[in-house]
Amino acid sequence: MDHTMPDAYTVRAAIALAVRAPSVHNSQPWDWRFAGRTVELRTDPRRHLRNTDPDGRDLLVSCGCALHHFTVAAAATGWAAQVHRLPDPAEPGLLARIDLVPHDTRDGDIALAAAIPRRRSDRRRFAHRPLLVRDEVLLQKSAADHGAALCVVAGAPQLSALTSAAAEAGGLHRADPDYAIELAAWSGRNHAPDGVPAQNAIQSHTAVRELRVRDFADARPDDTEGRDGAALTVLSTAGDSALDRLRAGEAASAVLLTATRLNLASCVYTEPLELTCTRGLIRDCVLDGHGEPQLVVRIGYLPEGAAPLPATPRRPLGEVVRPVAHPYGIGLPIPAQLRGR
Incomplete structure (x- = not known):
């Protein structure tokens, strides 16, 4: 086993937590791909809400939330995420290329990752109690x-x-x-x-x-x-x-x-x-x-006795993430003679 390379199960588990991130109208406008130690996050333009979000601000903010969720989840499983944001000007939909490297997980990593499934978008009135x-x-x-x-x-x-x-x-x-x-x-x-x-x-x-x-x-x-x-x-x-x-x-x-x-x-x-x-x-x-x-x-703070909210649904993982079997590696240029095939 190569301990310098995350296995597919680990990557998918981290992405499963990442997609718990909030997004505008819970549209989940992201597309994840991975090969080896490299993960890429792209926008899913089919999920751009053009009347709510005409300039794409919410789209990028939503994907940024998912990107941070991923780095938190990866750290909790022993992998530090080296994030290269907007790495290719010719491909604006490619938001981040992430290289995973071994990481000594700390208690804080686990605690932050544990908050992901607990978080809710709670629109109810909150109690009159000032923040500390x-x-x-x-x-x-x-x-x-x-x-x-x-x-x-x-x-x-x-x-x-x-x-x-x-x-x-x-x-x-x-x-x-x-x-x-x-x-x-x-x-x-x-x-x-x-x-x-x-x-x-x-x-x-x-x-x-x-x-x-x-x-x-x-x-x-x-x-x-x-x-x-x-x-x-x-x-x-x-x-x-x-x-x-x-x-x-x-x-x-x-x-x-x-x-x-x-x-x-x-x-x-x-x-x-x-x-x-x-x-x-x-x-x-x-x-x-x-x-x-x-x-x-x-x-x-929620009022005392307020019932917990159910989690909002998420798309099946198979719809938002896919491994990439690419002979040249994810994110690497394809030789000119093979382009267009």
């Missing part, structure tokens, strides 16, 4: 370690701007029939391997100064009482390139898994970042022009 300062610091560090900043929105003007941006984005989307058709197609399904099931969707909060969540089809009423006590955070990057968006997804994954380790509930929220006008409002009035907002994350 220590936990805020850990969450912000987890974002900073991946090239992003996590701003906890605390001031009244900033909170008002954020909730106003969310309300405006929701109104514009509700007035868009193409968006409505796409949203209905990706939500309210309870027996599909993708999309947002009705049991995981919540009717929008309507109280003043609350963040209005997306209007998914067949959403059930929120079974928690009172006003939402979630801490609202905005994750931002210095720029807004494809690389920035991919890295934002990795940082979001790190924040969500860290929150889960800390026994905090969380939910990614992207609707006000999908429209240029409301994204600009968040950039200028919430972040004071410092950085490019990529997504909002609600973080907090």
